Amino acid sequence: MREELSRRRFVTTSSAALAASAVQPVLGANGRLRVGWIGAGSRGYHCIDQMQKSSKDLVEVTWVCDTFQGHLSRAKDRVQTSWGNTPKTTVDFREVLADPNVDVVFIATPEHLHYSMAMAAIKAHKHIYLEKPIGHTLQEGAEIVKAAEKSGKVVQIGTQNRSNKLYIQAKKMYEDGMLGEVHYVRAFWYRNFDPSAAVPAAWRYVIPAGASESNSDWDRFLGPASKRPWDIKRYYQWRNYWDYSSGISTDLLVHQTDAANFVLNRDVPNTCMASGGIYMWGSDKGDDREVPDTLSALYEYPNKFHLNYSCYFGNDYFGYGEQFLGSDGLLEVLDRQRLNFVPQKFGGKPVKGRQEAHMHYLKDFNQPDATADHIRNFLEAVQGKAKAIAPARAGQLAAIPGHMATESYKRRKMITWDAKNERFA
Numbered sequence: 001m002r003e004e005l006s007r008r009r010f011v012t013t014s015s016a017a018l019a020a021s022a023v024q025p026v027l028g029a030n031g032r033l034r035v036g037w038i039g040a041g042s043r044g045y046h047c048i049d050q051m052q053k054s055s056k057d058l059v060e061v062t063w064v065c066d067t068f069q070g071h072l073s074r075a076k077d078r079v080q081t082s083w084g085n086t087p088k089t090t091v092d093f094r095e096v097l098a099d100p101n102v103d104v105v106f107i108a109t110p111e112h113l114h115y116s117m118a119m120a121a122i123k124a125h126k127h128i129y130l131e132k133p134i135g136h137t138l139q140e141g142a143e144i145v146k147a148a149e150k151s152g153k154v155v156q157i158g159t160q161n162r163s164n165k166l167y168i169q170a171k172k173m174y175e176d177g178m179l180g181e182v183h184y185v186r187a188f189w190y191r192n193f194d195p196s197a198a199v200p201a202a203w204r205y206v207i208p209a210g211a212s213e214s215n216s217d218w219d220r221f222l223g224p225a226s227k228r229p230w231d232i233k234r235y236y237q238w239r240n241y242w243d244y245s246s247g248i249s250t251d252l253l254v255h256q257t258d259a260a261n262f263v264l265n266r267d268v269p270n271t272c273m274a275s276g277g278i279y280m281w282g283s284d285k286g287d288d289r290e291v292p293d294t295l296s297a298l299y300e301y302p303n304k305f306h307l308n309y310s311c312y313f314g315n316d317y318f319g320y321g322e323q324f325l326g327s328d329g330l331l332e333v334l335d336r337q338r339l340n341f342v343p344q345k346f347g348g349k350p351v352k353g354r355q356e357a358h359m360h361y362l363k364d365f366n367q368p369d370a371t372a373d374h375i376r377n378f379l380e381a382v383q384g385k386a387k388a389i390a391p392a393r394a395g396q397l398a399a400i401p402g403h404m405a406t407e408s409y410k411r412r413k414m415i416t417w418d419a420k421n422e423r424f425a
């Protein structure tokens with residue numbers, strides 16, 4: 001019952017945000033939304049590609065901003081090839097925001113820059129697609145939600161599982177009662193790394209050829225983070241350092257707490273107990289990473305719900321998945337590509353005569369990449385034709401457990417959520 005209330009509260013809030021955004025639909029010049037693109041690294045470049053695939057007709061990219069010249073010119077070329085126009089380029093995101101002819105911005109920069117960029121974009125009256133996690137800290141995310149909901153603009157967070165048809169199907173099956181009662185979810189993400197490969201360890205991505213201090217704007221990369229001398233690893237492998245990321249908690253886990261929230265209409269956990277460490281790499285192997293490469297987190301949610309999260313980079317046998325353990329059946333989404341439903345059996349017979357079900361993202365849904373649909377959903381929301389599926393509040397609800405895990409890992413103790421004041425107790 002309380003779960004249902006919580007669901008209604010969530011839906012109502014989302015609808016309120018939609019109602020606010022729907023009052024100001026934007027059509028842009030020639031019916032196309034004018035896009036300013038901020039951050040065109042690995043994810044940003046991929047998202048430009050996905051936007052071209054799903055929404056070429058809806059947009060015109062008028063600006064590209066990146067502080068690495070190589071990524072800036074690569075993105076400019078991509079826009080020229082895909083849309084035929086030459087976007088303006090800059091290393092200063094404020095130039096993009098200052099242009100009144102920009103309707104929407106995409107922000108795909110490192111985590112520690114999300115807050116300053118999103119807040120400035122809201123102030124500049126832009127609609128925003130903001131990559132996850134919504135903020136680097138709990139407070140940053142909370143302020144973005146507040147400002148976003150007040151702005152009357154659409155703010156969509158890049159938690160694209162919500163647009164993945166397998167998760168939409170999982171949600172429907174849960175809401176139709178196929179799973180029975182669900183008190184327990186197992187979520188995991190396991191990876192491994194070949195020490196002789198180009199990427200020999202987690203988040204030790206290949207540094208772009210030719211990247212150097214002269215073509216990478218270090219001060220702008222640091223933004224609000226502590227000043228320090230140029231460090232190419234920090235710039236291009238920022239996920240390994242606390243100043244710019246919280247590693248597993250905010251980079252990976254948020255996708256999976258979001259999946260649980262989305263499918264089961266859940267909210268924020270009451271408590272989190274996390275532990276882990278730097279086991280695979282670390283200073284003994286000449287790796288100066290600060291964030292753990294191994295993390296487990298146990299969450300207790302209100303209304304009898306437990307989430308068991310685990311992430312490890314030393315063996316990828318189990319891959320990626322969320323497993324919803326219902327009293328009537330198990331539903332799992334694996335590698336974001338396969339959905340399995342297996343009914344519980346008592347006395348050798350499936351509960352309530354339920355049938356097994358197996359679905360595949362390509363075979364059954366022809367959806368190669370949910371990001372394409374997630375972006376289309378955002379753009380249609382800006383046009384007033386759809387409801388944003390991942391509003392800022394949903395992004396924050398997914399990120400809070402990540403921040404709780406970081407806090408618990410660092411303090412080595414259980415963290416309790418103070419729901420009334422929306423902070424750690």
Ligand SMILES: NC(=O)c1ccc[n+]([C@@H]2O[C@H](COP(=O)([O-])OP(=O)(O)OC[C@H]3O[C@@H](n4cnc5c(N)ncnc54)[C@H](O)[C@@H]3O)[C@@H](O)[C@H]2O)c1
Binds near residue numbers: 065220251
């Ligand atoms: N939704 C997903 O599945 C998903 C997947 C990967 C990454 N991401 C998110 O996307 C974001 C970017 O990650 P990434 O893997 O592309 O990182 P990246 O390092 O490959 O790219 C970041 C880009 O931002 C640029 N940049 C840095 N400071 C800047 C500034 N002040 N102004 C403009 N540009 C600046 C860098 O030069 C770089 O090109 C992160 O928030 C990450 O969590 C989301």
